[in-house]
Amino acid sequence: MEPNKSLVQQIESFVDSSTTPAQQIASVNSIASLLKNDSITMEFLVKEMELYLTTTDPILRARGILLLAEVLGHLQQKPLDRATIHTLVGFFSERLADWRALRGALVGCLALVRRKINAGVIIRSDAKMLAQSFLENLQVQSLGLHDRKLSFELLDGLLDRYPETISALGDHVVYGVCEAIEGEKDPQCLMHVFHVVEGLAQIFPDPSGPVANFAEDFFDIIGRYFPIHYTHSEDVDISRDDLSRALMMAFSASPFFEPFAIPLLLEKLSSNLPLAKIDSLKYLSCCTVKYGPERTAKHAEAIWSSLKATLCNFPRDDISSSASDLSNGMDFEENEITEEALGLLQKVASQQNTSFLNLVLEDKDIISLVKSFTAAGSSVSVSPKSKQELCFVGRLFSVLAKASTSSCNMVFDSLFLRLLENLGVAASTSSKDVLVIESNSPCQKLNSGVLYLCIEILGACRELAVASTELPSSFNFIDDAWCQTLVGCSSSLMKALISDLVPISNEMYREIDISSLKVKGLQILATFPGDTAPVSKSLFENIVTTLISIVTNNFNVTALWKASVNALAEIGTFLNDSSYSEKSLSYMSTAVERMIVLISLDDSTMPYSLLLEALSKISASGYTYLSRIAQELQEVMSAKFTKLYVDGDVKIREELVQLLDCYSKNLWSDLLQGTESVPLRLAIDIWDQSEAAMGSNFCVEGELLDATKMALKLAVAVLSEENQLRIVAKAFEVISSNLSFSPNFVPSKLEKLQTSEDTDGFTSKDEWLISLFASVIIALRPKTQIYNIKAVFESLLMAFLKGHMTSAQALGSIFNKMPLKNENMHDSSYFYLDDALTLVLERSLGSCSDHFLSSSSEMYGSDELCPSVAVCAPPQVHCISGLAWIGKGLLMRGHEKLKDITMVFLRCLVEIEALAENRGWSDREEMCPSLAKSAADAFHVLMGDSEDCLNKTFHATARPLYKQRFFSTVMPILLSDVKKTHSPTVRSMLYRAIGHVICNTPLAAVLSEIKKLLPVLLDVISVLSEDILSKDMIYNLLLVLSGLLMYKGGQDIAVENARIIVNCLTGLVSYPHKMLVRETAIQCLVAVSGLPHTRIYPMRLQVLSALSKVLDDPKRNVRQEAVRCRQAWSSIA
Amino acid sequence: MVSGLINANPTVYEKKERRIRDHPSDPTDEYAVEPIDDLEIFDHIRDIKDPEHPYSLEELKVLTEESVELDDKRGHVRVTFTPTVEHCSMATVIGLCLRVKLMRSLPSRYKVDIRVAPGTHATEAAVNKQLNDKERVAAALENPNLVDMVDECLAPSYA
Known part of the structure; x- marks a missing residue:
């Protein structure tokens, strides 16, 4: 019989102690799989193994039993019949007495106890037998570590699965467990011990049960472990926290531990x-x-x-x-x-209950502390110590008041009323007429300590009230005693808070604390839940009015002003989140409307920026307020624009810039959640205003134009497709009738256009309009189809050819989002992306297009366009920079035509000088370097992230990992060009381009190629370090280098190139133009000092002499790093 | 050779809060100069460990902020330290540590004077003379045992 034979072999291989552990595991696995496949039965296996299970040789017997046990461990899911399980339990529990073969018995019992329920488990009587055998036969504390662990696991499993059975054993089991766990020290075992204690305590909840009887002894054993002192060791994955938590569960498991645990x-x-x-x-x-x-x-x-x-x-x-x-x-x-x-x-x-609270409230120390505060009077100078005491008492009472309604009541009765008296607040005013401020009552100064305590308690009450409103039950906090008290005193309290709120100028600095406290108090009062009680609507209005008047009048007291604005915003947020319609309405009318009135006033005393700050804070607190404020802001904006056209006031211009910035920075992020009406109106407004202004000779430019562009872009980006279309239509209408250059495309005019490619005919009004138009195009969604795309494209292209960058960005956006096959655009069906690109390239490169494109792409029949090579004029610098944006659009979507544009840049870099010489361009000394430089910088545009366009906000299509892909295609070309060239100027420009690409590629991608790149990287750094303007790039490249030194796999490469790395770094430690470069270079040197001694020792003197100069660096941080680095390098001797 | 510690049980003081500079220079200005001041020099030497105890010189009040005097124009630094006990034979070692640390941390244009605070040491004059004698300092640094001791005291503690 085949399985039979192999079975015997497997058994023998396991039992034989000379085989390797791997072989043993394999044989267990194969036997288990035989059983799982029903090739053999359990009975058969046991019979086969009979000899090993019963032999008198203890070693063989132990191995045999262990084999059976481990096989059983693999069969937790495999159904076994009752009789088999019964027999196995009998066998293994009996074997617990066999101390020579104990391991196997423990493993077997554990496997049986842990069997899955649907696969047949031990019945209760068997479990009892097993537990009894365990208790009788095992001396757990005399066993080895692993056996102890198994024993505790077994115990834990039994308690978990068979609590009733175990509880039937009574005293016996508690004794046994005590004995077993006493003095255990291993963390893993302890985890089980604590769990066993917890389980045991749970199965004997009876006050006359065994745990209750032996509680003291029992706790004596586990109490010794507290507090757990255990330093985590590497090989055990148990932390001190785990142990501590397990012990905590054990401590709290039984109430009978209380007399011992709490002391x-x-x-x-x-x-x-x-x-x-x-x-x-x-x-x-x-x-x-x-x-x-x-x-x-x-x-x-x-x-x-x-x-x-x-x-x-x-x-x-x-x-x-x-x-x-x-x-x-x-x-x-x-x-x-x-x-x-x-x-x-x-x-x-x-x-x-109350007794504990009385304990606290009548504590002598607390009472005396409170007394000392109340006695302190209004003196403002508080020593740090008493300040801490004040904090302590404040926190104490706040916690007590928060704890429950009854405790809150007690705090109110015993303390709060007394404190109020001290503040001169009558606890129960019958008059509700708070608006009458008694002028004859002398405004006594408030005691700041007492005020602080009051406000802490008040804040706690508020939290209690808020918590109670969140409960599902109809329980209402208003009927509670504390709330009734508060209703009685709220108005007079508010009066106290409001009076003297604004510090008198000469005492300003000393009073600031109290004022801020008062504002906090007012905020708490205003944000009490409930429409009427405990804070009535009139009270609420009064508070809001006070805060608003501070905001509008006392802006020169900065701290108070900020506190008030924040309080108002908090109140707004609270009202927005809850459903107190009346208060919400009154907030709208008292706070929001009053602020809005100010913004339309031209000569309010308040600085405009502060007003806007306050408004944006308030608007952030809820959408209703936001939409109201935004609506008003737009009206103001329109009005200001109109005014600006008429008299061109500088002040209004500044205010408009602030207004638009506020819109872009603060309101926009909140607008995303709301409806589109606000941004739509803004966009339409801007265009209406522009159209209206066309008649005058007024023009928007500079800062104001930038602010308008940004606001318009953000507004359009939020809109849906239909609304975007509306805006585009509107915008196109405005520009087509007002631009001074014609957007109508006539191919025959092409050459004429090229000849007049200067900025003639590009007025500042054109710039204004086309900038706004380009901004709209930049922010469009990919799905928004521009109907007259050809005309739109043409106008942008013309502006771009005249050197307008925003138009180039807009073209880039169009290329990025344009559908590849625009099927549903029958009127301009020939206008594909490829055609458009061809057009752009030809027009922008002018007569040189044949040269630039000739070998890279065969599809242009350029002879017609450029009949004579001799008249070929050089491309314009701004065209190269503009093409970069178009290239970026293509790069992000992963379009293959990017290749053409990249080739243009590369040729500009490499061949421009030769070309200039051939063609005899007149001003080549000035032009060539600037052309090459703009081509090099084009790589920065291609790879970098821009805030202006082609990002997520403006819905750019981005292919995953496009940067990595471009990096891996363009880098080899650039590197080979560097090798080929002999001209130093060309090389330096190529290095610049390489620098841009490396800086903007994710570090991980660069590091994977670093072996090839490192020499070039170092060259790039050393070439660029002669140029002041590239200091940021040097810093970024240095970060790549430091990434290499920190990166695990980079160590070998760093070791190989240690000499050149150190040469480069010692040059940079005295780089004069950027402190961060020097600092980072020194830090890199520290990292280098950790490389193998033999490699770096030869450089030691070089580094030390470079560092000795840096010790005299003008910047302190650099000097400190230098000292650290010098220490590191001088200690490697 | 005397075995056992010179001062077995020194008083340990708390570290003082680090003083904040009055006129922090504009961080955006790349070319603004932040001159070396006495506080910075004190920062270099405050964390030197005592040769006998695991405390810094600052914690033992061997050095305080006032111990450093600096004349930046003339390139002159004077450090005055106070040994914990009058007969402390470690005074020279402490002085040597100070000298080595400042030698490594300050640009070479400074001349550094190190002295024991007047009236705090039994053989004040001898110690001062020894610490400011170039040749003797150089000779001391030839002694490997002394260099080890100094390096131990200067080792960064990261406390």
């Missing part, structure tokens, strides 16, 4: 170790919740006193840092200990 935790809380403190607090939080209120109540006093000690224990160095101003620096020194402590306080406070 232990409190004791450790008073220790000096921060880690112990944090752990204690975490455990306490967990335990108080699990143990329940009654058990915790016994320890309430102790918990409070420990917490107080923890919270009051201000670390000394914090004093200096928290001595900043009271309004912002008021937040407590946030560290983990205080966080945890406050969390615990809140848990206990919400769990315990």
Whole structure:
């Protein structure tokens, strides 16, 4: 029998201790697969193995049992019948007594316990037998590490799967477990131990059960582990946090641990170790919740006193840092200990009844602290220490008030009212008429400490109220006692906050804290949930009015102004998120409308930029406000444009620029979520205004034109296809009737055009219109079909030929988004991308097009266009830069014609000088370098990311990895050109182009090619470092070099080229034009010092002498790096 | 040779907050010069480790911000340090560390004077003379044991 024979072989190979572990694993696998395929049965296997399972030789027996066990481990999913399982359980549990073959028995039991439910599991009586055998036979603590781990896993599995069976064993099992786990030290075993304890505690919840009886002994064993001190070692993937969490679950598993656990935790809380403190607090939080209120109540006093000690224990160095101003620096020194402590306080406070709160509120220390604050009067100078105490008390009460309604009530009764009295606020005014400010009452100065406490408590109440509104139940916080109190005093409190809000000028600096606090208080009051109570609508309006008046009148008190604007924005956000329609309406009418009125006023006292800042902050708080504000802004914009045409006022011009910038920077991102009406109106408005202005001789240019362009682009980009079409139609209509050059394409005029290719006939009005038009085209979506595309294209092309860059960008966008086959455009069906490109190339390169395109593409019949080679004129510099944008459009979509454009650039770089000589161009000394330079810089445009066009915002089509692809095609060409050329000027321009390509390619792609590139890269850097203007490029190239030095695979290449790298870097450490270059070069040198000693030692003196000069660098950062680097290099001796 | 520490139990002080410069130069100006000042020199030497203890010279108040005097125009630096005990035989080692560190960190145009604060050391004059004698400093740096000791003190601690 075939399986039989191989089976015997496999068994023998496993049992034979001379075979390798891999062979053993293989034999287990093959036996398991035999069983899985039903080639053999379990019974058959056991029979075959009989000899090994029962032999008196302990080594063979151990191997045999282990084999059976491991095979069983592979069969967790394989159904086995009851009798088989029963027999196996009997066998393995019996074997637990066989200490020589224990491993196999443990593995087998574990495999059986973990069997999947649908594949047949151990029945209860068998589980009981197994557990009993375990408890009787195993001395876990005397076993080896791995066996101990298996034992705990077995125990854990049993508790998990058969809790009832185990609980039936009663005392016996608790004893056994205690014995087994005592003194365990291995982290992996401990994870299981803690879990076992947790499980055990859960199956004996009975107060007279075994866990309750042995709680003290039991806790004695696990309590020793607290706090866990364990430094993570590499080979074990258990962190201290895991262990600590497991222990925490064990601690909190049984309420019977309470008499022992809480005193232990409190004791450790008073220790000096921060880690112990944090752990204690975490455990306490967990335990108080699990143990329940009654058990915790016994320890309430102790918990409070420990917490107080923890919270009051201000670390000394914090004093200096928290001595900043009271309004912002008021937040407590946030560290983990205080966080945890406050969390615990809140848990206990919400769990315990009044007695705990009384404990806190009647604490002598707290009372005396509060007294000291109330007694301090209005003195503003607060020592850092008392400031910290103030923070502490503030946080304390805020946490208590937040904890629950009843605790909030108590805080109100015992403290809040007293504080209000101190502030001179009557707790229950019957009069609701808050608008009457009693002028005869002397405005007494408020005590800043008391004010702070009040506002902290108020803020906590607000949070409580907000939380209660989020509950699904109909529970209403308004009926709570604290809320009733607050209703009584809210108006007078507000009065107190409003009075004297604006500091008198000479006391400004001292009063700033109090003012900011007051603003915060007002904000809290205004954002209380509920339409009427506890803060009524009139109160709310009053608050908003006050804040608005600060914003509009007191803009010279910067801190207060900012606080007020932020408060207004917060109030807006709150109202926007909730559904308090009345307050929302009144916010709209009091805040938004009043601000809007100001913007249309021409001579408001408020600076325009501040006004816009305030408006944009408010508009960010909700779409309703935004659309209202944006609408008004547009009206103002139109009005200002109109005014500008009439009198051309400089002030209005500046204001318009600010207005448009505000639109582009602040409003636009919010507009994305809303409807299109606002951007549509803006775009139409701009065109209407432009059209209207055509009659006058007014012109938009410079800063204002840039701002208009940006705003228009962003607005159009947001629109849908139909609306974009509307804008294009409108725009085209305006430009076609107003441009001074004709957009009508007549092929026969071509040559005439070329001859008049100067800026004649390109007025600034043309520039204005065509810029706006190009901006519209740039921002179009790919699906937007331009109907009269040919005419549009023609006008842009003409502007581009006259040197208008925005038009070139627009053409690039068209090329980027143009459909390859425009089937549904019958009226201009011949106008494909290829034709358009041909047209552009011919027109832009003029009579040289044949030369530039001849070998790269055969399809141009250029003879007709350029009959005589002799008259060939050089292409214009701006045409090359413009072609770069068109090339970018093609590159991004991955179009093959990019090749042609790239060839143009390459020829400009390489052959221009020779060409100029041949053709006898007159001014070649000036022109050639600038042409070559613009061709080199074209690579920057091609590869770089632009904010102006062809990006995600303006819906550019981008093929994935287009940069990498271009890099890998163009780089070899550039490199071979560098090799071929002999002229230094050509080489330097090629280097410039290479530099641009490398800078803009993702680092990973460059690094994968770095072996070939490195020498060139270093040459590029050294050539470019003679030019001031390329300092940014040098920095970017240096970053590539530093990427190489940091990159793991790059070390070998760096080692090979260490000499030239060091030469390059020692040159750059004194690069005069950019500090970052020097700093980075020095950092690279530090990295080089980590290379193998033998390679770098010869360069040591060179580096040190270069660095000794850098020690006298004008910049401090560079000097510091130099010292560090010198230390690194001098220590490699 | 005396075994055991000279000052077995020194007082350790807290590090002071680093002083902030009054007139930070404009970071956007590439060519603005930030001159070397006494604070910067102090930054070079504050973290030198004491030869006997794992504390920095600043923590032991061997050096304070006031210990560095700088005359930038004449290229003159004077560092005055205070040994923890009067008979401290480590004073010369500390001085040597200071000298080596400043030699490595300052441009060569500066002349550095190192001295023990007046009245804080038993053999003040001898120590001062030794520390400012070029030949003796050079000779000391020929001694491998001393160089090891100095390098240990200067090793960056990253604390």
